[in-house]
Structure formats: structure tokens, C-alpha cells
Amino acid sequence: MDAAAKSLAPGSIVNVQGDDGIVFGTGYFNAASLISIRMLDPKADAKIDAGFFAIALKRALMRREAVYDAPYYRLVHAEGDALPGLAIDRFADLCSIQVTTAGMEKLTPALLEALNEVIAPKTVMLRNDAPSRALEGLGSYVRSVKGEVPERITVLENGVRYFADIGGGQKAGWYFDQRENHAFMAKLATNRSVLDAYCYAGGFGLAAAKNGAKSVTGIDSSQGALILAEEAAAANGVKAKFVKADVFEDLERLAVQNGKFDVVIADPPPFVKSRKDIEPGAKAYRKLARLAATVTAPNGFLLLASCSHNIAADRFALECAIGIARAGRRAALIHQAGAGADHPVHPMLPETAYLKALVYALD
Numbered sequence: 412m413d414a415a416a417k418s419l420a421p422g423s424i425v426n427v428q429g430d431d432g433i434v435f436g437t438g439y440f441n442a443a444s445l446i447s448i449r450m451l452d453p454k455a456d457a458k459i460d461a462g463f464f465a466i467a468l469k470r471a472l473m474r475r476e477a478v479y480d481a482p483y484y485r486l487v488h489a490e491g492d493a494l495p496g497l498a499i500d501r502f503a504d505l506c507s508i509q510v511t512t513a514g515m516e517k518l519t520p521a522l523l524e525a526l527n528e529v530i531a532p533k534t535v536m537l538r539n540d541a542p543s544r545a546l547e548g549l550g551s552y553v554r555s556v557k558g559e560v561p562e563r564i565t566v567l568e569n570g571v572r573y574f575a576d577i578g579g580g581q582k583a584g585w586y587f588d589q590r591e592n593h594a595f596m597a598k599l600a601t602n603r604s605v606l607d608a609y610c611y612a613g614g615f616g617l618a619a620a621k622n623g624a625k626s627v628t629g630i631d632s633s634q635g636a637l638i639l640a641e642e643a644a645a646a647n648g649v650k651a652k653f654v655k656a657d658v659f660e661d662l663e664r665l666a667v668q669n670g671k672f673d674v675v676i677a678d679p680p681p682f683v684k685s686r687k688d689i690e691p692g693a694k695a696y697r698k699l700a701r702l703a704a705t706v707t708a709p710n711g712f713l714l715l716a717s718c719s720h721n722i723a724a725d726r727f728a729l730e731c732a733i734g735i736a737r738a739g740r741r742a743a744l745i746h747q748a749g750a751g752a753d754h755p756v757h758p759m760l761p762e763t764a765y766l767k768a769l770v771y772a773l774d
Contacts, residue, residue: 417442422513426455439514449495464525484753485587491755491763500583502564505534507583513547534558569594571621572646574639588750592768597622599712603673608658613640615676620649627651630661662702671708683719693730700734713771720765727767746770
């Protein structure tokens with residue numbers, strides 16, 4: 412990188428071409444970032460303004476409306492929607508925006524103008540508190556740029572009413588990426604006992620309860636998330652028990668007590684946040700698989716998930732298989748899934764296929 416490039420302000424719009432003169436298009440540049448250039452348009456000298464964002468948002472909206480009946484989804488999924496450094500979650504007339512790069516930070520005013528043109532949400536919040544922003548030299552903040560953000564919002568998904576803390580919950584307050592997996596496990600849960608480990612605000616557990624589970628127990632360390640889950644259970648007219656505890660400790664306790672559940676779901680936060688975490692993270696996934704398999708009843712079902720893009724799908728599957736085997740259980744993998752259609756994968760960026768969900772039938 413020469414001195415002229417290093418002197419460019421973080422987030423500057425640039426034309427990108429190779430040493431052979433082949434033009435790759437228009438992107439934004441940050442010399443201080445681990446990824447110095449992120450592409451926006453395959454044409455050189457593209458005008459990156461509100462009009463550019465309006466076209467991109469209309470394209471993303473068309474794709475979501477082709478799949479989903481209600482306006483609850485991830486509207487923009489970074490590189491998967493050709494808008495790197497940007498995620499927008501839509502909750503009816505409220506949009507939560509996450510910006511993670513200096514280039515997209517500089518373009519935020521144009522983005523907001525386009526969002527107002529395409530969707531005109533009543534409330535728009537910038538949820539710019541992701542730790543990864545520090546790698547781009549950006550600060551952390553959460554603020555409303557349009558309307559007043561309520562303390563909690565309603566999320567409608569698979570016929571279930573959930574509640575989310577949009578301003579203080581994890582990430583954007585809700586995980587739309589597990590929508591299809593919530594529905595799949597709910598089908599398996601009918602007339603069966605269910606354990607939802609790392610239940611957060613009740614995504615898997617309440618879907619199971621709504622679909623006729625015999626009993627539902629959720630475990631999470633966040634009291635705030637559990638309160639939302641309890642209130643959602645009441646709103647849906649279903650019964651579920653939610654326990655504040657460390658999941659590993661509680662699974663150990665259940666294993667000692669020979670506690671068993673017909674359906675066990677383990678959807679933890681990322682154990683592998685960076686490449687240096689791969690080995691300890693893989694060990695944690697293996698341990699979780701062993702403990703979760705131990706408390707799964709004979710002829711039961713077990714879901715193990717990872718949202719860590721830094722652990723490859725084959726490595727995650729291997730650790731799960733080892734953990735299940737160490738529990739002395741024989742398993743058949745009956746379902747493999749990732750995120751839903753509102754989390755598109757960039758064909759040239761395998762890390763955008765970050766979510767991995769494996770469902771096993773245990774003897």
C-alpha cells in the first residue's frame with residue numbers, strides 16, 4: 412500500500428483495479444481496516460448516493476416480499492445484499508440499522524434518505540454498538556434517528572408473538588436467522604418435552620409450546636431476556652418454564668440427576684469470535700454436544716447450532732459428532748440448515764454462510 416492510499420480518509424469512495432489494469436468497480440477504502448476495500452458497484456466511478464441505496468433497498472425488499480407474508484425480517488444482510496458493512500432488521504414500521512465499517516458510516520445519511528423513500532418507517536434506530544466497529548476506528552453508540560424507540564417491540568414469526576428489547580438486547584434484539592429452524596423443531600416438539608438451552612427471549616421454546624409441546628423448559632443467563640420470554644408465553648396463552656442459569660452448569664446438574672427431555676435445543680452465542688478462538692471454541696462445542704446428548708431422552712431429537720463464521724461447517728459437525736459419541740449415544744443426522752432467505756449468502760464469501768444448525772435423532 413503506497414503513501415497516497417494510506418493518506419485517504421477512512422471510508423473514502425475509490426475505484427478499484429488490479430495491477431494489470433482490469434477494473435473491478437467502485438468501493439470504499441480504509442487503510443486501517445483488516446479488509447481495506449469493500450466493493451459496492453461493479454462499475455467504476457459509480458455514484459454512491461441516495462439513489463444508489465434506493466435501488467439496492469428496493470431489490471432487497473422485493474426478495475423479502477417474495478418469501479415472507481409479514482414485514483418482519485432482515486431487510487439487508489451486508490455482502491449478501493451487496494451492501495457490505497450494513498445490516499437492517501425490519502419490525503413492521505420500525506427498522507434497526509447496524510453499521511460496522513467506516514465506509515458505510517460515512518454513507519449513512521444517504522442510506523437513511525433512501526430508506527425513508529422506499530419504506531418510510533415510523534421509527535429508525537442506529538444500533539451501532541457492535542465490538543467489530545473498533546477494528547474500523549469507529550465508536551460505539553445506540554440512538555434513534557427517527558421516531559421514539561419503545562422499551563420493547565412485538566415480533567411476529569411462525570404464528571407466534573414474541574417480545575424483543577430492540578435497544579438493549581443482543582445484536583438487533585432478535586434473531587431472524589433461526590426462523591425456519593424454530594418452525595422445524597416446533598414440528599418435532601408436538602406432545603414431547605422440550606429443553607431450550609440458551610433460549611434468549613424464547614425463540615425455539617415458545618414455538619414448541621405453541622405447537623403442542625408437552626412441556627417446555629428454557630435456560631439462559633440473561634434475566635432481561637427471560638422476562639421477555641415469560642411475557643411472550645403469557646401473550647400466546649402457553650405454558651413454559653424459564654430458568655436463569657449458566658447453561659453448562661445446568662446441563663451438568665441435569666446429567667447428574669438423570670434429567671431427560673424428548674427434544675433438546677442448544678443454540679449458544681458464538682464460541683469462536685476470531686480465528687485464535689477456533690481450538691477452545693471447538694472444545695466448547697464438543698462439550699456442549701456431549702452434555703446436550705446426555706440429557707436427550709431415548710428416541711429423542713437434538714439440535715446443535717453455531718453462529719460462529721470462523722468455525723467451518725465440517726469442523727463444527729465433527730465436534731458435534733465427537734461430543735454425541737462421548738455421551739455414549741448413537742445418532743442419525745436428519746436435518747442440516749443455515750439461516751433463512753432473508754440472510755442471503757454471497758457465493759464468493761463462504762463466511763456469509765455463518766449459521767449452522769444440525770438436527771439429530773438419537774437412539
